[in-house]
Amino acid sequence: MDVIGEQIKKISRMLAEASHAVVFTGSGISAASGIPTFRGTDGLWLRWNPEEVASIYGFKRNPAKFWEFAKELIVKTKASPNPAHHAIAELEREGVVKAVITQNIDMLHQSAGSKKVLELHGSMSYVDCLDCRKEYRWEYIEKILEDRQPFCEVCGSEFLKPRVVFFGEPLPPTVLSDAMEEAKSCDLFMVVGSSLVVYPAASLPDIAKQHGAKLAIVNLEPTEKDHIFDAIAYGRAEELLPKIVEEFKRSRV
Numbered sequence: 001m002d003v004i005g006e007q008i009k010k011i012s013r014m015l016a017e018a019s020h021a022v023v024f025t026g027s028g029i030s031a032a033s034g035i036p037t038f039r040g041t042d043g044l045w046l047r048w049n050p051e052e053v054a055s056i057y058g059f060k061r062n063p064a065k066f067w068e069f070a071k072e073l074i075v076k077t078k079a080s081p082n083p084a085h086h087a088i089a090e091l092e093r094e095g096v097v098k099a100v101i102t103q104n105i106d107m108l109h110q111s112a113g114s115k116k117v118l119e120l121h122g123s124m125s126y127v128d129c130l131d132c133r134k135e136y137r138w139e140y141i142e143k144i145l146e147d148r149q150p151f152c153e154v155c156g157s158e159f160l161k162p163r164v165v166f167f168g169e170p171l172p173p174t175v176l177s178d179a180m181e182e183a184k185s186c187d188l189f190m191v192v193g194s195s196l197v198v199y200p201a202a203s204l205p206d207i208a209k210q211h212g213a214k215l216a217i218v219n220l221e222p223t224e225k226d227h228i229f230d231a232i233a234y235g236r237a238e239e240l241l242p243k244i245v246e247e248f249k250r251s252r253v
């Protein structure tokens with residue numbers, strides 16, 4: 001058997017032995033859904049300035065620029081969940097995965113059927129007017145965005161901000177503490193599609209390990225933290241995760 005095959009078997013065995021697995025996902029899981037990644041050789045940050053379109057300062061200076069970016073990132077891609085998202089949702093239905101912690105704001109885990117999703121960087125599902133506090137559903141904003149920048153229909157403000165965490169903003173404290181709790185109480189912590197470079201999220205595997213959990217990672221390329229993992233599978237999440245789930249089901253019967 002090849003190296004990847006061995007690691008797939010190993011991770012599926014770890015899942016079969018786990019009673020409380022937690023999955024942690026980054027942008028790598030959504031690449032196959034057409035969502036561009038931020039860093040890397042064809043990352044969004046080569047074409048967009050994160051200071052302008054992803055920082056709270058940039059947003060307050062020029063919300064129109066942010067909405068231009070959001071249109072390219074979300075509306076144009078019309079993303080739907082890929083086999084990796086579906087595989088993780090299936091592991092939750094099977095009762096082994098108890099929570100998904102994600103750095104993504106694309107809502108694809110929920111679209112795939114995952115119930116407990118901790119969104120560390122928030123999500124686009126709600127948009128708030130920063131001036132009058134009127135709340136909008138994303139579906140409503142998305143329709144407007146096809147033609148123009150959205151404005152508040154109550155007070156006319158241009159400062160409509162999605163509930164995502166911009167650079168310069170803290171992570172939502174309750175979500176972060178829930179994620180820490182999950183890391184402490186799980187017996188298997190599985191990273192999918194994250195290079196583990198953004199803190200404090202990247203410290204979650206360390207916390208899990210300190211509390212006795214096994215660690216597995218499925219990622220396209222090595223990370224600086226690979227040495228702390230018990231099983232490592234390099235490859236595309238949308239190819240490897242379905243195989244892992246298949247093996248997991250086989251090893252259970």
Ligand SMILES: [Zn+2]
Nearest residue numbers: 129132152155
């Ligand atoms: Zn308003």
